[in-house]
Amino acid sequence: MIRLEGVSRQWPEFAIKNVTLTVEEGEYLVVVGPTGAGKTLLLELLLGVHRPDEGRLLLDGKDVTNEPPEKRGIGMVYQDYLLFPHLNVEQNLAFGLRYGERAANEGQAKVSETARLLAIDHLLHRFPYTLSGGERQRVAIGRALVTEPRVLLLDEPLSALDRNTAARLRSELKSLQRTKNLTTIHVTHDLAEARQMGDRIALIKAGELNAVGTAEDLLRRPPTLFAAHFLGAVNLFEATFEASEGRFVAGPISAVGPSPNGGGNYIMVLPDEIDLLPATAVGLNLIAGEVSELIDEGNYVRVLVRANGLADPIAVYLTRQAVRAQGLGVGCRVTADVRNALHVLRE
């Protein structure tokens, strides 16, 4: 378990501000955020190469705020591998062995076991510059695992790899983490990677923790406008709070949500939870409109429905089969049933 309590650090041109976050034992947390949001610096704060100005860092309940990196037992893997170029694969893997308390033969066994686990046992005598990107990253991950860290930090570990290698390593990494029950914090800018790998996702914005939650939470019910935008939400409509009804209203859409606290409020309509009904249906949150565009997205069709009172059309994701069955085309009058698709969020 690793816990940050109000961790802040000021640099001349950047700051990490008041981050409080707990990662449970064996949890896989993915940290996402725009470039320059401070994701790597956050990892380096955890690793201990930077000390926080304020706040505490707890590792398995023990305060390690003032411990140097080598005393923390936290493994680190960077995007660009950073293998020691003057050492071969075996020596790279064994680099950290001399620092722990273990028998000599135990260390050797650990190296071979790790090499087997990561399928790099045929590369042991090669030097880093002869390896492919995927092989290098396997060695870098193995090097961190050999010392049996309590927490593994991964800084964009798959971003420098080609698609196929990254996809393969992604699932291997996940199952490796599962079998070892290793607490892992993984920084990435790849949302698909975050969704697939993270038990939870933490979103960082300009050095601050903006949102934390499961992938499902953040994608379906983003708590902030930034999270919604960053995670690629569609159908965001600015809403006003009607105190008399106790509801948020955006044109014809009306939804209940947590009471407003100043700032902007938005209603998000999940595009894959909308039903398109015949134009005759009438009721609350049954939005009458006209199909303005059909966009083939490959696996689904994005149907844009223009409705009175909404500045932007509502996007509806349908299967091809559904589009065919309803005979949808540009200009069709339809009713969008958004009753099960609403979520209210704040700026």
Added chain:
Amino acid sequence: MKANSCRWRRRFRLRSSSPVSGLTWLLVFVPFVAVFLLIGRYTMAGVTTLAAVSSAWLARRWRRRTNDGPLIGFSVFGALLILFIVLPILNLLFTTAPGRILATARDQTVEAALLITVSSAGVATLVSLAFGIPLGYVLARERFAGKAMVEAIVDMPVVIPHTVAGIALLFIFGRAGILGGPLHSAFGILFSDTYWGIVLAMLFVGIPFVVNQSRDGFMKVDPRMENVARSLGASRFEAFLRVTIPLTWRSLLSAAIMTWARGVSEFGSVAVIAYYPRTINTLLFEWYNFFGYEYTKPLAALLLVVALAIFATLRTVAAVTRAEHD
């Protein structure tokens, strides 16, 4: 056949660097050859002709397809500068009988002076490495207030006239100097006109090379590489020893050779602080003063050979370093 020749041309165009035609190049050498012939230096004339013809042949091969007027002009000017360096060196080497150089090298005075020079430069190098490498590392890794000032101070020995440096050092380390006085009365350590005075002078002029080169070397090692080492359990110092040093030892070696070479060639400050025991440069200066330049020539040639040998070693190390980093 045609396609094939095209490929050849393209290869040459990619590799070509000299824009000068072989003939232009050849013309640059003509006045020099003429001068040598006139003054009866036939060996030099021969060497220059050889150099001219071979380089003209290379220039012809590497010539660009398109002519570039200004660049040709620049190259001609540049070539004159290169000749200005090369000619005196070649002249000294080729017009001194090897027998005389060898005889000079066996001279007891010369031998003693050579030994003193080489060894004191070696000691100065070791001292400057011991203090310069840590400073280079700090400059490569840390940002701090006054860093630019520290870097400027490190470079100062390059711009201060060396005789001035010698005088300035004397005020500190001389018999009556601020530090030299107490050191002498308490421990009997003396710098003026001693071996250690020579070391002191050589150290002063060598510092910029050690500090700057080791700093540049350390800057090429990603600090995150050290972070990884520390995440694996190595302390910062162990990371420095096991990761940073193995990746920079060639830079450090080249820094050491450069400092040593700088020490070997130092005259101004050495002569001020410690004229005796005589270094090879002091000896050369003395011989020139008393016996004239013709007498000094073999010694000068000998020193030149030593310097060129150091230089060749340095270039080799540097080339290997570059190859490693690329």
